[in-house]
Amino acid sequence: MKILAASDIHGDVNLARSLADKAEKAKVDMVILCGDLTLQESSTEGIIFPFKEKGLRVGIIPGNHESNATSNFLIERYKLVNLHGYSYYMDRVGMFGCGSANIGMFQLSEEEIFNFLEKGHKYIEDKQKKIMVTHVHPSGSLIEKFTRFFPGSMAVRKAIEKFQPDLALCGHVHEAEGIEEKIGRTRLINVGRQGKIIEI
Numbered sequence: 001m002k003i004l005a006a007s008d009i010h011g012d013v014n015l016a017r018s019l020a021d022k023a024e025k026a027k028v029d030m031v032i033l034c035g036d037l038t039l040q041e042s043s044t045e046g047i048i049f050p051f052k053e054k055g056l057r058v059g060i061i062p063g064n065h066e067s068n069a070t071s072n073f074l075i076e077r078y079k080l081v082n083l084h085g086y087s088y089y090m091d092r093v094g095m096f097g098c099g100s101a102n103i104g105m106f107q108l109s110e111e112e113i114f115n116f117l118e119k120g121h122k123y124i125e126d127k128q129k130k131i132m133v134t135h136v137h138p139s140g141s142l143i144e145k146f147t148r149f150f151p152g153s154m155a156v157r158k159a160i161e162k163f164q165p166d167l168a169l170c171g172h173v174h175e176a177e178g179i180e181e182k183i184g185r186t187r188l189i190n191v192g193r194q195g196k197i198i199e200i
Contacts, residue, residue, distance in 0.1 A: 001093045006195030007034035007171020013046035020050035034171040035063025035135030048078045063135040064104030085116040087123040094124025097133030113155035132165040146176035
C-alpha cells in the first residue's frame, strides 16, 4: 500500500493542489492529512477539493487549528475517511488516529487522546500492518527537541508503546518536518507540509 501523508496545510490552497498532484503522480492508494488543515478556523474552501477532483481517497484528523465540527463538515461534504477516534482498513493495513493536540485552541487532555487512540485501535488490531495517525508528536521523541513551545504527548507515546503500530504519522512542529526515528518497532515520521510518500 502506498500513501501520501501531509500535515499543517493551514489554508494554503496552492499547497493543497501541489500535494494532490504529487499524490496522483505517485499513484497512491490513499492520502492521509494529519491535521491543521486551516489557520485558526479560517476558510476551508479549496483545501480538500484538489484531492477529490483527482479521485483520491482521503483520510483526515483535526489539528489544533480547527474544531471537530469543522473536520466533520469536511468529512461529510467530501465523503472523507474520519480517523479521529475511528479506524479504517484497506486489505492488510489498518489505520487509526486521534486529532487535536495537548495544547492550543482545540486541545484534548492526555486521557482523551489515549482513549481516542485505544478506541480506534481495537477495530484493526488484527491487521497485518498498522498505521497510527496523530497531529501531535509523542513525548520524549526527537521531534520534541525542535520546539520549546509544543510539548510532546505522553498519551501518544503510551499508545505507540502499547499498540506498536508499524508506522506513526504526525505533524504539528513545522521545524521538525521530515524527521524520522524509531520508537521500539514503530517508525515515527513528522510528515510536514510538503508531505511524504510512504509504502507499507
